[in-house]
Each structure stands twice: as C-alpha cells, then as structure tokens.
Amino acid sequence: MDVVYILWQRQMKRYVRSRSRVLGAIGQPILFLLALGYGLGSVYKRAGEGNYLEFLVPGIIVQTLLFSGVFWGIQILFDKRFGFLKEMLVAPVSRFRILLGNALGWATISFLQGVFVLVISVALGFRAYNWFLLPVSLLVMVALCLALTSFGAGLASIVEDFQGFQGINNFIIFPLYFLSGALYPLTNVPTALRIASEINPLTYCVDALRYTMIHQSHFGIIKDLLVIALMVAACVAFAVNRFNRIQA
Amino acid sequence: MSRPIIEAKDVVKRFGDITAVDGISFAVSEGEIFAFLGPNGAGKSTTISMLTTMLRPTSGKLTLNGHDVTREQDAARKSFGIVFQDPALEEELTAYENMAIHAVLYHVPKKEQAKRIEELLKLVDLWERRDSYVKTYSGGMRRRLEVARGLMHHPKILFLDEPTLGLDTQTRNLLWDYVKRLSETQGMTIFFTTHYLEEAEGVADRIAIIDHGKIVATGTTPQLTKQTNTKSLEEAYLQLTGKEVRDEVSLSNNGLNVRTARRNQRLR
Numbered sequence: 001m002d003v004v005y006i007l008w009q010r011q012m013k014r015y016v017r018s019r020s021r022v023l024g025a026i027g028q029p030i031l032f033l034l035a036l037g038y039g040l041g042s043v044y045k046r047a048g049e050g051n052y053l054e055f056l057v058p059g060i061i062v063q064t065l066l067f068s069g070v071f072w073g074i075q076i077l078f079d080k081r082f083g084f085l086k087e088m089l090v091a092p093v094s095r096f097r098i099l100l101g102n103a104l105g106w107a108t109i110s111f112l113q114g115v116f117v118l119v120i121s122v123a124l125g126f127r128a129y130n131w132f133l134l135p136v137s138l139l140v141m142v143a144l145c146l147a148l149t150s151f152g153a154g155l156a157s158i159v160e161d162f163q164g165f166q167g168i169n170n171f172i173i174f175p176l177y178f179l180s181g182a183l184y185p186l187t188n189v190p191t192a193l194r195i196a197s198e199i200n201p202l203t204y205c206v207d208a209l210r211y212t213m214i215h216q217s218h219f220g221i222i223k224d225l226l227v228i229a230l231m232v233a234a235c236v237a238f239a240v241n242r243f244n245r246i247q248a
Numbered sequence: 249m250s251r252p253i254i255e256a257k258d259v260v261k262r263f264g265d266i267t268a269v270d271g272i273s274f275a276v277s278e279g280e281i282f283a284f285l286g287p288n289g290a291g292k293s294t295t296i297s298m299l300t301t302m303l304r305p306t307s308g309k310l311t312l313n314g315h316d317v318t319r320e321q322d323a324a325r326k327s328f329g330i331v332f333q334d335p336a337l338e339e340e341l342t343a344y345e346n347m348a349i350h351a352v353l354y355h356v357p358k359k360e361q362a363k364r365i366e367e368l369l370k371l372v373d374l375w376e377r378r379d380s381y382v383k384t385y386s387g388g389m390r391r392r393l394e395v396a397r398g399l400m401h402h403p404k405i406l407f408l409d410e411p412t413l414g415l416d417t418q419t420r421n422l423l424w425d426y427v428k429r430l431s432e433t434q435g436m437t438i439f440f441t442t443h444y445l446e447e448a449e450g451v452a453d454r455i456a457i458i459d460h461g462k463i464v465a466t467g468t469t470p471q472l473t474k475q476t477n478t479k480s481l482e483e484a485y486l487q488l489t490g491k492e493v494r495d496e497v498s499l500s501n502n503g504l505n506v507r508t509a510r511r512n513q514r515l516r
Contacts, residue, residue: 006352014340083336091353092325
C-alpha cells in the first residue's frame with residue numbers, strides 16, 4: 001500500500017507544483033463551453049431543442065476527462081524519456097502496483113479537472129435538475145477517469161515516443177470525442193453516424209451524465225452503467241497487459 | 249576466489265535480426281570491482297539492462313546473488329543498486345523526495361528511512377541542497393544523488409552504467425573515490441561499464457573487453473597485456489578491438505545500430 005501511496009503522491013505533488021498545467025488543462029473545455037454554448041445556443045433553441053448550454057455541460061465534462069485522462073496516462077512517455085520509468089521498473093515491486101499508484105494519481109488529477117469544469121458551468125448558469133443525483137454523476141466521472149487514464153497508459157506503453165502521440169490524438173481521441181454525442185443529440189442523425197456512436201463507449205458516459213444531470217437519456221441509465229463498467233474493466237486489463245510488457 | 253555473485257552463462261540478446269549480445273559468459277566474485285570495457289555499441293548497456301531485469305535475455309542464464317534474474321526478479325532486484333547511463337530522477341521533486349520514494353519502493357523500514365537518507369545525502373555532499381528541485385541540479389550533482397539513491401537499500405552489488413559520461417575530472421575522481429571506498433569498507437561488489445581505458449585500469453580489479461556482443465578477453469591489466477604481448481592496456485585494447493571508429497553500428501548487423509533496431513522491432 002505504501003508503494004501505491006507514494007507513487008500517487010508523486011503525481012499529486014507534480015501537479016500542484018505546476019500551476020500552468022492546472023490552468024492549461026481546464027482552459028480548453030471552458031473555451032468550448034463558452035464558444036459553443038453561447039454561439040450555437042440560439043440556433044439550438046430555434047430548432048426547438050431547448051437550452052443548449054444545459055445540453056452541452058455533460059458533454060464538455062466528458063471532453064475534459066477524455067483529454068486530460070489520456071494526457072495523464074501518456075505521462076509514462078515522459079517517464080520513459082526522462083528516465084524515471086527505469087527507476088520504478090527495476091524496483092522490487094510488481095508492475096501492477098507501479099501502474100496502480102501512477103494511474104490513481106492521474107485519475108485523481110483528471111477527476112479534479114472535471115469537477116472544476118462542473119463548478120465553472122454552475123457559475124455560468126448551469127443547473128442540474130436534481131442535485132441528489134450528483135453522487136451518481138461523480139461516480140460516473142470517477143469510473144471514466146480510471147478507464148481513460150488506463151487507456152492512455154496502455155497506449156503509452158506501446159508507442160515509443162511523442163511522434164506516436166500525435167497520431168493517437170488525431171485518429172483515436174478526436175473521433176471518440178466527436179462520435180460521443182457530446183456536442184449534438186443522437187436523435188435524427190444519419191444511420192452511419194448513429195451506429196458509430198453506439199459502438200463508442202464514451203457515448204454511454206455522456207448519456208449517463210446527461211441522465212443524472214438534466215434528465216435526458218438516449219439509451220437508459222441501466223444500459224449506460226453496464227457499458228461503463230465493461231469499459232473500465234477492458235481499459236484496466238489493456239493497461240496492465242501492456243505495461244507488464246514494457247522493456248526498458 | 250569466493251563464490252560468484254554475478255554469473256552469466258551463454259547469454260544472447262537479439263532484437264529482430266540484430267544480435268546485440270552474442271553468447272557471453274563471465275563470473276564476478278563477491279567484493280570485486282569488475283569493468284566492462286568496450287567501444288560504443290559493443291553490447292555493454294544491453295548486458296547491464298539484462299542483469300538488472302529491464303530486458304529479458306533471448307537465451308542463456310543470468311544469476312545475481314544466487315537468484316535467477318528472469319525467474320526470481322524481485323529477489324534479484326533487492327540485491328542490486330544501479331546508476332543508469334542517463335539520469336533516472338524525478339526532476340519536479342526535491343532530492344529528498346526522490347530519496348524517499350526510493351526508500352518506499354525498496355521497502356526500507358520506516359524507522360530507518362530518515363536516518364539513511366540523511367547519512368547518504370551527507371556522504372555525497374548534497375544534504376545542504378536536499379530541498380532543492382532536482383531540475384536545478386548540475387550533471388555532477390545528479391550523478392551523486394543517483395549514487396546515494398542506489399545505496400539506500402544496502403545492495404550487495406552496485407551497477408554503474410557509464411557513470412562518468414559528461415562529468416568533469418573533479419567530479420569523476422570524487423565519484424571513483426566513493427566507489428572504491430564502498431568496495432573497501434563494505435565489501436560491495438561493483439560492476440561498471442566504460443569506454444575510458446584509464447577508468448577501467450585505475451579502478452577495476454578485473455576487466456572484460458567486449459566487442460560486437462562478444463567478450464574477447466578477461467583479466468587484470470597485467471594479464472591482458474601479457475595475453476596480447478603488448479605493453480599497455482591501450483595497446484592490448486586496440487589489438488583486441490581493432491582500430492576502426494564505431495558509431496554504435498557494426499557491419500555484422502548490416503550497418504544497423506542497436507537502438508534503431510530495438511525501436512524498429514517494437515513498432516513492428
């Protein structure tokens with residue numbers, strides 16, 4: 001337990017000490033929220049769909065977690081580059097515990113950023129329909145953070161350097177994001193787009209947050225939670241499997 | 249000669265088509281200072297990586313302190329400390345925090361942690377700077393910190409992978425003084441790689457000359473010069489390894505360098 005704790009603590013110390021990182025990571029979602037929320041709000045209203053800002057907030061929270069989660073997972077690449085990974089790998093500690101300590105650290109950071117964004121949304125006028133469901137929303141966020149940091153860690157264990165990271169961003173992260181229904185409702189979209197969204201686990205995360213925050217759901221909360229649970233299990237298994245194979 | 253604490257038997261490491269280490273065998277006895285001397289790309293770092301459980305050998309057997317390196321990784325890991333070729337420190341943390349992480353990773357008893365960290369940081373003259381971030385440290389300070397860290401769990405063996413690369417003469421001498429003292433006072437076994445002849449000659453009890461992944465000769469400096477009928481270690485070394493310049497590339501590997509080959513293999 002000590003090992004997991006000290007590695008978690010290392011990530012937290014790094015995070016707290018670099019304020020630019022804190023600001024940088026929440027700057028992007030806030031920009032999206034303002035630009036899209038206010039920019040498309042009137043069109044959305046005219047189409048008879050209601051308040052776009054409200055609709056958008058769950059999507060932007062998932063966006064925050066997606067980008068920061070995978071980004072933190074990618075920190076393994078930095079540790080590889082700057083050598084600290086070797087120090088951890090030659091220690092008489094199982095790889096699983098090393099991964100766990102680091103991943104919990106990244107997940108905590110990523111979760112905190114999601115919470116920041118939620119707080120800022122509330123300051124901008126967002127109101128959840130039932131605050132008693134907030135713990136469920138937070139739980140969904142925690143699950144998503146764990147899944148995404150694991151996913152990022154698994155990817156980082158495979159690619160050799162930062163050139164690979166650009167490809168991951170463009171061919172995995174952005175498609176996942178755009179096909180998650182974060183920005184538009186999935187009712188009445190073309191069939192191909194609908195199918196692509198339905199096989200994207202992130203869609204279910206957005207849907208679960210929308211259900212618990214603004215009482216709108218495409219799939220139903222039970223199905224959402226099941227898919228999320230499966231996603232967490234798959235991502236953690238992927239990370240453990242890949243991280244175990246790293247040879248430095 | 250006492251029982252070997254480091255033993256390699258017919259160890260081979262291939263990366264795809266490239267053979268980085270080609271059937272090496274050697275034994276180091278307890279308390280010995282042993283040097284791996286060879287040109288760039290000879291297989292020195294690959295061997296250290298295998299000995300320290302970071303790379304799995306393709307074939308052959310490695311034992312540390314009686315533990316099989318591939319089968320009993322944790323036991324093997326507890327028996328050595330290592331100073332890597334490139335610094336392996338967390339730069340965003342202080343020296344003290346780096347030491348504290350290491351203490352936990354190596355299960356140093358809680359009560360002893362603070363005492364050992366203080367002792368070691370004083371030994372390498374970094375106690376006054378313990379609360380500075382490592383990113384503010386110079387190359388020499390980082391190396392000293394890594395040596396201190398590598399000693400924290402009282403290892404029986406200390407590996408040093410080209411530890412003096414990029415250090416000035418003063419720091420270099422200081423580092424070797426520490427190392428020799430450790431060997432004398434604690435009977436610690438030291439295994440280091442270098443391509444500086446004077447370091448191998450001045451520090452090591454025995455030297456293995458490695459080239460193209462093979463050990464071409466092993467022995468003390470007098471033994472090596474006698475074997476090759478030469479007058480100095482430098483002459484012996486040049487006679488054994490030839491005079492061509494190495495760029496981590498060897499012709500036997502179709503001109504590919506080991507690091508590129510490793511990368512290609514991992515992407516495949």
